[in-house]
Amino acid sequence: MTDAPGAPDSSVRVRFCPSPTGSPHVGLARTALFNWAFARHNGGSFVFRIEDTDAARDSQESYETLLEVMRWLGFDWDEGPEVGGPHGPYRQSERYDIYRDVAQRLRESGRAYHCYCSAEELEARNQQARSEGRAPGYDGHCRSLSADQVGAYEAEGRRPVLRFRMPGRALTFTDLVRGEITFQPENVPDYVLVRANGHPLYTLVNPVDDALMEITHVLRGEDLLSSTPRQIALYDALAEVGVGRGRTPAFGHLPYVMGQGNKKLSKRDPESNLLGYRERGFLPEGLLNYLALLGWAIAEDRDIFSMQEMVDAFRLERVNPNPARFDLKKAEAVNASHLRALGVEDLTDRMLPYLQAAGVLGDPVPEPDRALLGRAAPLVHERMTTLAEAVAMLGFLFVGESAFSRDPADAAKLLDADGLAVVKAAHEALVALHHWDTAAIEQALRTALVEDLGLKPRNAFGPVRVAVTGRRVSPPLFESMELLGRERSLSRLRSAQQA
Ligand code: GLU
Ligand code: ZN
Numbered sequence: 001m002t003d004a005p006g007a008p009d010s011s012v013r014v015r016f017c018p019s020p021t022g023s024p025h026v027g028l029a030r031t032a033l034f035n036w037a038f039a040r041h042n043g044g045s046f047v048f049r050i051e052d053t054d055a056a057r058d059s060q061e062s063y064e065t066l067l068e069v070m071r072w073l074g075f076d077w078d079e080g081p082e083v084g085g086p087h088g089p090y091r092q093s094e095r096y097d098i099y100r101d102v103a104q105r106l107r108e109s110g111r112a113y114h115c116y117c118s119a120e121e122l123e124a125r126n127q128q129a130r131s132e133g134r135a136p137g138y139d140g141h142c143r144s145l146s147a148d149q150v151g152a153y154e155a156e157g158r159r160p161v162l163r164f165r166m167p168g169r170a171l172t173f174t175d176l177v178r179g180e181i182t183f184q185p186e187n188v189p190d191y192v193l194v195r196a197n198g199h200p201l202y203t204l205v206n207p208v209d210d211a212l213m214e215i216t217h218v219l220r221g222e223d224l225l226s227s228t229p230r231q232i233a234l235y236d237a238l239a240e241v242g243v244g245r246g247r248t249p250a251f252g253h254l255p256y257v258m259g260q261g262n263k264k265l266s267k268r269d270p271e272s273n274l275l276g277y278r279e280r281g282f283l284p285e286g287l288l289n290y291l292a293l294l295g296w297a298i299a300e301d302r303d304i305f306s307m308q309e310m311v312d313a314f315r316l317e318r319v320n321p322n323p324a325r326f327d328l329k330k331a332e333a334v335n336a337s338h339l340r341a342l343g344v345e346d347l348t349d350r351m352l353p354y355l356q357a358a359g360v361l362g363d364p365v366p367e368p369d370r371a372l373l374g375r376a377a378p379l380v381h382e383r384m385t386t387l388a389e390a391v392a393m394l395g396f397l398f399v400g401e402s403a404f405s406r407d408p409a410d411a412a413k414l415l416d417a418d419g420l421a422v423v424k425a426a427h428e429a430l431v432a433l434h435h436w437d438t439a440a441i442e443q444a445l446r447t448a449l450v451e452d453l454g455l456k457p458r459n460a461f462g463p464v465r466v467a468v469t470g471r472r473v474s475p476p477l478f479e480s481m482e483l484l485g486r487e488r489s490l491s492r493l494r495s496a497q498q499a
Helices: 026-042 060-073 096-109 119-131 147-155 202-212 222-240 274-280 284-292 307-313 328-341 344-357 367-381 389-398 408-414 417-431 438-452 457-469 477-484 486-498
Strands: 013-016 045-048 112-115 161-164 171-175 179-183 191-194 217-221 250-254
Touching: 013 026, 013 217, 026 045, 026 060, 026 217, 026 250, 026 274, 026 284, 026 307, 060 274, 060 284, 096 112, 096 161, 096 191, 096 202, 096 222, 161 222, 171 222, 171 250, 179 222, 191 202, 202 222, 217 222, 222 250, 284 307, 284 328, 344 367, 344 389, 367 389, 367 477, 389 477, 408 457, 417 438, 417 457, 417 486, 438 457, 438 477, 457 477, 457 486, 477 486
Parallel strands: 013 045, 217 250
Antiparallel strands: 112 161, 161 191, 171 179
């Protein structure tokens, strides 16, 4: 520990502990990012743990996708799956022996007790409480059963759950994001740690692992705030029974992320799906930069930064407790900024897999195609929002003439009788051209179409663009035709007239 506030503290140990259910979502990535940035800023440790104790919902596929997405985003972890570490295993499904042992110690110490109440009995007593204007929740019925009562329940064939005995006093902690928070005991009743079938719950395993893995700071979503008083009480009990080092972590709850219509962004909203961002060709650094803005700011009026800049500047004091708004347009704009900042070489490398996935380029890519892509990259660099747009923007350069097709709506609009007359004139002007480069192509077309036919540039070049690139929106026309080459450009001007 150091004294100066905000000075790096290499004893920091944070964890990212998702459950492998469904497809990884934006909220998870935001939590991972804030934890990771906090760990790296401090020179501390970022622990990655898999909370897979819900066999009905967890899946190996989700687990693998989670790891893949973490790697894609560029996170590195000091302990966790695939890298190991001194506190492993890091999948909770491999730690049941530990939980069984801790549960037993808690029971023997009296900090947890067997509860035999059935679901129906609990519900009936909750109803009763409500009708009398009391808060529902476990009423402590089994806190001090006599041996006879226990015997009678057992004889009935009841199997007990293990319930944690809350201390029965107000619990106060200082949230690193929202300041002091107090929970009154009537709002935090005794709760279940282990099911009747012996299965340990999140309520037990998450704090046990945080204690054993010596986690110093718990940074997680605001939706988990209500579990914090229970966990703080459980840490005390764990310390008593000798689990972990007896230090309760500090807690910070990251703000909610709001989606459309001012509703909480749900895992099921399409814009939550992390894989979707990769498919669309977001850069990991662009997406992370945007996610950083969901509750944090590097400075007033500054949106664009690198992950290194975030790490250097990241302080929990600047995390905003107010709900953040998820704005896809803004995410795209941030990504576009990162795209523009790439060197042409880098942009080319990053577009390549998207063109391959779409079947536009082969795998491995033939060298001439790669070179052509490198020359085409500057034409689209400024216009791209995501990498997958390269497919629509540049596909025309790579498809063979037999596979080349034009957007039907664009063709219908621009290749009508007037348009085809323009295409014919363009073909005639270009056939006569000796030197095939951007300047010569532009000169020839301006002379033939704008000067000689008296067309407005838009009306002159629109039909030529659809004929040659297949679309009304394309990279700059004359440059595109230079890259496409004389033969193929002329062939498309001819085939447009035959269609
Ligand atoms: N596995 C929990 C979740 O994904 C982690 C909660 C926590 O950070 O304590 O919601
Ligand atoms: Zn009970």
